[in-house]
Amino acid sequence: MHLKKLRKLLLLPVSLLIAALFLTAPKAQAASKKTYIIGTDQTFKPFEIQDKDGTYNGKNPGIDIEILREIAKHENFKYELKIMSFNADVQALQSGQIDGMIAGMSVTEERKKTIDFSNSYYTDGVCLAVAKDSKITSMKDLKGKTVNVKTGTTSAIYAKSIQKKYGFKLKYYTNSNTSWADVKAGNADACFDDGPSLRYGIANGTGLRIVGKQVSNAPLAFAVKKGENQELLKMFNDGLAWLKKTGRLKKIVNKYTSKKAVKSQVVADTSILGLIKDNAGALLQGLWMTIELSIVGILAALVFGLILGIMGIAEHKFWHGLANVIIYIFRGIPMMVLAFFIYIGMPTLLGHKLPLFTAGILTLMLDEGAYIGAIVRGGFESVDVGQWEAARSLGLPYYKALWKVVAPQGFKLMIPSLVNQFIITLKDTSILSAIGVMDLTQTGANLIAQNFQGFKMWLIIAVIYLIIITLLTWLSNYIQKKMQH
Amino acid sequence: MEEKYKVQVTDLHKSYDGVHEVIKGASLDVAPSEVVCIIGPSGSGKSTFLRCINKLEDFQDGHIYLDGVDLADPKVDINKMREKIGMVFQHFNLFPNMTVLENITLAPVELGKEDKETAIKEAHKYLQMVNMDDKADVKPTTLSGGQQQRVAIARALAMKPDVMLFDEPTSALDPEMVGDVLNVMKKLAQEGMTMIVVTHEMGFAKQVADKVAFFYGGVIKELGTPEEIFDHPQEEETKNFLNKVLNI
Numbered sequence: 001m002h003l004k005k006l007r008k009l010l011l012l013p014v015s016l017l018i019a020a021l022f023l024t025a026p027k028a029q030a031a032s033k034k035t036y037i038i039g040t041d042q043t044f045k046p047f048e049i050q051d052k053d054g055t056y057n058g059k060n061p062g063i064d065i066e067i068l069r070e071i072a073k074h075e076n077f078k079y080e081l082k083i084m085s086f087n088a089d090v091q092a093l094q095s096g097q098i099d100g101m102i103a104g105m106s107v108t109e110e111r112k113k114t115i116d117f118s119n120s121y122y123t124d125g126v127c128l129a130v131a132k133d134s135k136i137t138s139m140k141d142l143k144g145k146t147v148n149v150k151t152g153t154t155s156a157i158y159a160k161s162i163q164k165k166y167g168f169k170l171k172y173y174t175n176s177n178t179s180w181a182d183v184k185a186g187n188a189d190a191c192f193d194d195g196p197s198l199r200y201g202i203a204n205g206t207g208l209r210i211v212g213k214q215v216s217n218a219p220l221a222f223a224v225k226k227g228e229n230q231e232l233l234k235m236f237n238d239g240l241a242w243l244k245k246t247g248r249l250k251k252i253v254n255k256y257t258s259k260k261a262v263k264s265q266v267v268a269d270t271s272i273l274g275l276i277k278d279n280a281g282a283l284l285q286g287l288w289m290t291i292e293l294s295i296v297g298i299l300a301a302l303v304f305g306l307i308l309g310i311m312g313i314a315e316h317k318f319w320h321g322l323a324n325v326i327i328y329i330f331r332g333i334p335m336m337v338l339a340f341f342i343y344i345g346m347p348t349l350l351g352h353k354l355p356l357f358t359a360g361i362l363t364l365m366l367d368e369g370a371y372i373g374a375i376v377r378g379g380f381e382s383v384d385v386g387q388w389e390a391a392r393s394l395g396l397p398y399y400k401a402l403w404k405v406v407a408p409q410g411f412k413l414m415i416p417s418l419v420n421q422f423i424i425t426l427k428d429t430s431i432l433s434a435i436g437v438m439d440l441t442q443t444g445a446n447l448i449a450q451n452f453q454g455f456k457m458w459l460i461i462a463v464i465y466l467i468i469i470t471l472l473t474w475l476s477n478y479i480q481k482k483m484q485h
Numbered sequence: 486m487e488e489k490y491k492v493q494v495t496d497l498h499k500s501y502d503g504v505h506e507v508i509k510g511a512s513l514d515v516a517p518s519e520v521v522c523i524i525g526p527s528g529s530g531k532s533t534f535l536r537c538i539n540k541l542e543d544f545q546d547g548h549i550y551l552d553g554v555d556l557a558d559p560k561v562d563i564n565k566m567r568e569k570i571g572m573v574f575q576h577f578n579l580f581p582n583m584t585v586l587e588n589i590t591l592a593p594v595e596l597g598k599e600d601k602e603t604a605i606k607e608a609h610k611y612l613q614m615v616n617m618d619d620k621a622d623v624k625p626t627t628l629s630g631g632q633q634q635r636v637a638i639a640r641a642l643a644m645k646p647d648v649m650l651f652d653e654p655t656s657a658l659d660p661e662m663v664g665d666v667l668n669v670m671k672k673l674a675q676e677g678m679t680m681i682v683v684t685h686e687m688g689f690a691k692q693v694a695d696k697v698a699f700f701y702g703g704v705i706k707e708l709g710t711p712e713e714i715f716d717h718p719q720e721e722e723t724k725n726f727l728n729k730v731l732n733i
């Protein structure tokens with residue numbers, strides 16, 4: 001009888017989860033005209049230039065986005081941009097999370113094995129860059145030095161191919177701005193990166209200098225998964241031919257690469273107050289996403305954790321083992337790995353896409369839920385065994401004794417740990433920026449890509465986190481005091 | 486199993502670890518309205534024996550019949566059986582998250598024995614009986630040990646059990662509190678409650694018990710009327726034990 005009840009209790013969230021997975025996805029197909037999900041990079045100038053709010057909706061979103069925009073208009077298809085790191089994009093493309101990808105991606109034989117490329121819209125190459133005052137003047141000076149590259153890019157492949165010859169160490173980044181800032185700060189000696197991208201950055205004040213010539217020239221193209229979305233590929237090629245024929249392509253490219261290239265919005269006031277005022281909208285949006293993720297995440301995690309906790313002290317020992325295994329697994333997997341697995345791995349399994357927010361919440365639910373499960377079980381277990389015995393001796397069945405007598409006492413014991421876990425959850429949401437969630441952390445990274453004010457911006461972000469966590473701690477202390485009376 | 490007994494324990498064997506037996510074949514018959522006191526040295530298995538009777542502990546062998554129903558039978562609904570067996574613990578085990586009154590009404594209401602209104606009325610009746618009605622609305626943690634134990638007795642009685650089990654109900658009390666609790670128990674005995682009481686209160690055993698069972702090494706070494714056990718003990722171990730406890 002108890003087993004049945006527990007099963008029912010377990011079925012609820014599992015079915016909710018499954019419902020969430022299946023209900024959220026097929027919306028796109030239901031629409032009369034298909035909306036393609038196109039993956040693109042976080043700011044990778046001049047191909048991708050995010051605006052202050054982290055979107056590509058502005059007037060100067062970069063070469064790739066402008067090409068895509070024009071082609072979509074001309075070919076009459078709808079698309080939605082998915083902004084992730086280059087590497088995550090490639091994986092998402094292969095798992096079917098996104099339909100196509102445009103991110104300054106160069107055509108290589110290796111990639112051709114799993115990817116179908118469009119005709120090329122630009123020829124790109126790799127450059128070596130160092131800090132302005134660096135003594136490095138050629139590749140030969142790289143011996144024993146640390147060189148930055150962006151994971152999964154042509155620059156990384158090129159750097160790897162000459163690493164032995166020149167004897168340097170490689171350091172990997174997921175985003176160019178951090179890689180450049182690292183070189184400028186002297187943590188690394190040089191970096192290989194995309195030529196146009198480096199030149200555009202230098203024009204906008206990255207404080208770097210290019211060494212030598214552009215090498216490893218390769219065509220850039222739009223990509224779809226091999227054998228999939230062929231109609232999209234065809235539309236892109238048709239549109240591209242039209243852009244070339246009408247001279248529009250040249251205009252777009254020149255807009256970003258000629259001497260008179262557009263500059264990023266110049267931030268007039270780079271004092272901390274000025275930065276806050278200038279970016280208040282974006283910061284608030286990021287903060288709101290962080291809060292939303294934290295609250296929905298902790299609620300989902302509480303439900304999952306509660307179930308794990310109850311399983312952990314269930315009448316039948318079988319459930320103890322199962323709870324232990326689940327807790328062990330999700331506590332053992334680093335949250336970032338779990339996030340990638342859910343967002344990029346799961347679609348392969350499910351056969352359809354998973355919305356970003358859902359993936360983020362699932363990650364929080366499983367990871368934080370495992371910790372909460374252990375807290376809940378511990379709380380129940382630390383209730384005096386005499387309470388169980390008294391309740392059972394009155395004839396109360398196991399789960400009645402649990403709910404009416406043991407659980408209320410257990411919860412009281414758990415509150416400090418649960419509050420602590422909530423604070424941890426809030427901080428952990430920043431890990432989700434890895435899959436492209438525009439939370440406070442990701443917003444910060446984007447803003448810095450605009451204004452190159454790394455120190456001040458991270459300081460601002462850190463202080464914002466501290467403020468909400470302080471407020472949260474006060475609130476919880478207040479509630480705890482209230483509850484004791 | 487004979488119908489005339491309320492509780493009948495036959496050849497009970499119990500071990501906690503599967504190796505060492507703590508109860509090594511104990512048998513006891515308790516007639517309706519009979520009061521049996523269990524005495525014996527520490528660690529002899531008195532609590533274990535008592536806790537087997539409402540299956541707070543599982544046992545490996547033997548039978549425990551309550552009104553002819555065998556608790557060893559896996560088909561028996563143990564929760565239903567426990568409703569008929571009240572238990573009072575050494576450390577009271579009142580529920581600290583509820584008031585005195587809620588402690589008492591919880592089980593009858595939750596188990597559908599009484600509606601809330603009746604349960605409250607009944608609870609006041611039992612609280613009056615144990616002389617605690619003025620504390621109905623306080624939390625148990627504000628009460629003295631003796632008061633808590635009397636509430637615990639009222640809580641057990643509220644389920645209208647056929648049998649009451651007491652495991653050293655006065656051992657955790659300050660000496661001046663002991664009398665109040667024992668008086669309540671005496672009153673219960675006089676009203677005809679069937680009771681099994683593990684106790685170190687030899688005076689109470691002499692005065693109230695119909696039978697005294699002397700536990701030693703996991704068996705009932707000697708069983709008899711209070712006179713037989715206290716005045717004419719037959720076994721060497723019984724004599725030694727009584728010498729020790731009566732001469733301190």
Ligand SMILES: Nc1ncnc2c1ncn2[C@@H]1O[C@H](COP(=O)(O)OP(=O)(O)OP(=O)(O)O)[C@@H](O)[C@H]1O
Pocket residue numbers: 501502507525526527528529530531532533534
């Ligand atoms: N939960 C348990 N797990 C393992 N061994 C136990 C457990 N409870 C009791 N024992 C052991 O069983 C034996 C009998 O214990 P029990 O508590 O029944 O003795 P008792 O006669 O009630 O003693 P006391 O007068 O001290 O209460 C002791 O050796 C004790 O150590």
Ligand SMILES: [Mg+2]
Pocket residue numbers: 531532533653
């Ligand atoms: Mg004992």
